Amino acid sequence: MALSFIKKVFTFGKPAEEPVPAAVEKELEPRSRVEDLPVADDPVLAEEMDTAGGPASDIDEGGVETSVAEDDVESAILPAADQLRDMGVVPLSLLEAEAAAEAETEIQAVAETLAEIPLSVPLGHLAHQAGDHVETGALEQPADLEEIVEKLPEEIPTEPEDIPTQDDAGLDSPSQPISPPVEEMPGRVEGGSPPAKPEIGSPILPKGFATGPKVVEPEPVMLQPKLSWFQRLRNGLARTSSQLTGQITALFTKRKLDDETLQDLEDLLIQADLGVETALRVTDTLASERYGKDVTGEDVSRIMASEIAKVLKPVAKPLQLDLSHKPHVILVVGVNGTGKTTTIGKLAAKLSGAGLKVMLAAGDTFRAAAIEQLKIWAERTNSEFIGTKLGADAAGLAYDAFEQAKAKKCDVLIVDTAGRLQNKAELMAELEKIVRVLGKLDPDAPHTVLQTLDATTGQNALSQVEIFRNVAGVNGLIMTKLDGTARGGILVAISAKHKLPVYFIGIGEGVDDLEPFEAEDFAHAIAGLPQ
Numbered sequence: 001m002a003l004s005f006i007k008k009v010f011t012f013g014k015p016a017e018e019p020v021p022a023a024v025e026k027e028l029e030p031r032s033r034v035e036d037l038p039v040a041d042d043p044v045l046a047e048e049m050d051t052a053g054g055p056a057s058d059i060d061e062g063g064v065e066t067s068v069a070e071d072d073v074e075s076a077i078l079p080a081a082d083q084l085r086d087m088g089v090v091p092l093s094l095l096e097a098e099a100a101a102e103a104e105t106e107i108q109a110v111a112e113t114l115a116e117i118p119l120s121v122p123l124g125h126l127a128h129q130a131g132d133h134v135e136t137g138a139l140e141q142p143a144d145l146e147e148i149v150e151k152l153p154e155e156i157p158t159e160p161e162d163i164p165t166q167d168d169a170g171l172d173s174p175s176q177p178i179s180p181p182v183e184e185m186p187g188r189v190e191g192g193s194p195p196a197k198p199e200i201g202s203p204i205l206p207k208g209f210a211t212g213p214k215v216v217e218p219e220p221v222m223l224q225p226k227l228s229w230f231q232r233l234r235n236g237l238a239r240t241s242s243q244l245t246g247q248i249t250a251l252f253t254k255r256k257l258d259d260e261t262l263q264d265l266e267d268l269l270i271q272a273d274l275g276v277e278t279a280l281r282v283t284d285t286l287a288s289e290r291y292g293k294d295v296t297g298e299d300v301s302r303i304m305a306s307e308i309a310k311v312l313k314p315v316a317k318p319l320q321l322d323l324s325h326k327p328h329v330i331l332v333v334g335v336n337g338t339g340k341t342t343t344i345g346k347l348a349a350k351l352s353g354a355g356l357k358v359m360l361a362a363g364d365t366f367r368a369a370a371i372e373q374l375k376i377w378a379e380r381t382n383s384e385f386i387g388t389k390l391g392a393d394a395a396g397l398a399y400d401a402f403e404q405a406k407a408k409k410c411d412v413l414i415v416d417t418a419g420r421l422q423n424k425a426e427l428m429a430e431l432e433k434i435v436r437v438l439g440k441l442d443p444d445a446p447h448t449v450l451q452t453l454d455a456t457t458g459q460n461a462l463s464q465v466e467i468f469r470n471v472a473g474v475n476g477l478i479m480t481k482l483d484g485t486a487r488g489g490i491l492v493a494i495s496a497k498h499k500l501p502v503y504f505i506g507i508g509e510g511v512d513d514l515e516p517f518e519a520e521d522f523a524h525a526i527a528g529l530p531q
């Protein structure tokens with residue numbers, strides 16, 4: 001069955017031939033059986049016949065079955081057999097040899113043909129009919145094919161719509177039959193029983209495949225409204241505020257305001273990183289308003305928010321861009337990992353979103369990832385980008401960046417720098433050099449020296465500002481990572497102490513997670529009060 005089916009299926013592009021083994025056997029059988037021949041009892045003839053038609057396959061010395069090539073079959077025919085053939089008598093063994101040799105030749109031809117045609121899909125389709133699971137593209141060897149064909153049903157699709165197309169197979173090309181036209185389909189059986197037709201447009205595919213438009217399950221509707229910036233800020237500062245208000249409430253439960261409670265409150269506010277100055281402001285105001293009276297935690301929170309807002313208001317300023325300078329240079333400095341590069345990306349998004357031409361300079365030549373990171377931000381924000389080799393002189397890069405930004409008429413040049421601990425003298429000297437070099441190109445440059453501060457670092461941020469201010473002339477701050485920290489109060493202490501403008505605050509890693517600093521909002525959020 002296998003050989004006949006191979007012949008039926010895989011002689012693509014060849015003229016249809018009669019199915020040899022079955023036909024030959026059928027047609028010749030009545031006169032090919034030796035025992036049926038009238039001369040069978042002639043011993044000479046019988047002997048000659050025995051030696052005339054060798055088997056189509058031989059057993060070699062090692063007992064291995066070997067195929068007989070077509071030519072060998074000819075040479076295997078003895079003169080006596082020729083005579084018999086002339087007489088119209090053909091020995092069965094000879095016929096079998098001829099048929100087998102012919103089939104062998106055809107298998108060879110099939111293998112060659114298969115090597116050239118796209119096999120996998122039609123085979124996958126057919127093989128699936130036989131209950132076989134064939135992975136697309138897995139069938140390359142004729143040996144595989146034989147195995148699959150063994151399992152195939154006798155019939156194969158004969159109608160055009162039954163022939164799988166490339167579309168059916170999930171391929172890109174237009175709907176062309178990938179098998180040969182029906183007339184050329186091997187194994188097309190005239191008058192045979194009709195094949196079980198797969199539904200039009202729904203070819204039978206191997207397990208794990210499906211046709212038709214992709215069914216997209218509707219996303220469950222999230223009923224969460226988009227949070228306002230204040231809500232997000234409040235959420236971000238929730239740890240800070242809940243810790244603070246929880247302690248305040250505990251302190252003032254059923255207690256009148258006296259010196260002891262005021263002292264406890266002062267300690268509590270200092271521990272919450274708000275700083276001595278702000279703590280005293282809160283306790284002084286509270287004492288003047290409520291001394292000797294019952295006080296609730298909410299009373300304290302309200303006074304606290306009000307005093308914090310008073311401290312923050314003078315520093316909550318917009319970042320002033322002097323666009324008469326082209327470019328306005330913003331140098332971004334700070335300790336490692338405080339969010340310089342990320343903040344630059346967020347700022348660039350805001351500025352280029354507003355139509356300004358921005359250039360980002362990768363002056364952090366210490367960290368390869370920082371250069372890449374900034375480059376990606378430049379791409380995302382449609383900003384110009386300038387970088388240099390890892391380990392290159394950052395001041396040199398700043399110089400080139402300024403020149404290029406000027407030549408390209410950029411409105412703003414933002415220079416990233418390597419993070420450095422404030423106690424590393426050598427690195428701090430490099431920062432000084434960058435500032436000097438920029439100053440040579442424009443006496444006012446860098447026009448803004450922004451320091452990023454990581455809210456999670458707490459008290460250490462105070463000394464960071466001190467040193468960077470002295471070395472690089474920091475004239476503005478951005479506090480990052482206010483989301484999730486319990487130490488958000490430090491921004492109040494820094495503001496009270498340094499009185500430097502706080503332009504923006506960051507409450508996440510995303511591009512939208514940076515917003516201008518609003519004193520009232522921040523004060524309310526930290527005190528756990530509504531806006």
Ligand SMILES: Nc1nc2c(ncn2[C@@H]2O[C@H](COP(=O)(O)OP(=O)(O)OP(=O)(O)O)[C@@H](O)[C@H]2O)c(=O)[nH]1
Pocket residue numbers: 334335336337338339340341342343364367370417418419420452480481482483506507508509513
């Ligand atoms: N949660 C949170 N993560 C932030 C915020 N800003 C920055 N980050 C993350 O902090 C990490 C450090 O940020 P970077 O921008 O690489 O910091 P950097 O100061 O440039 O780092 P160095 O180049 O090492 O000095 C990154 O994983 C940022 O995604 C923020 O506001 N909130």
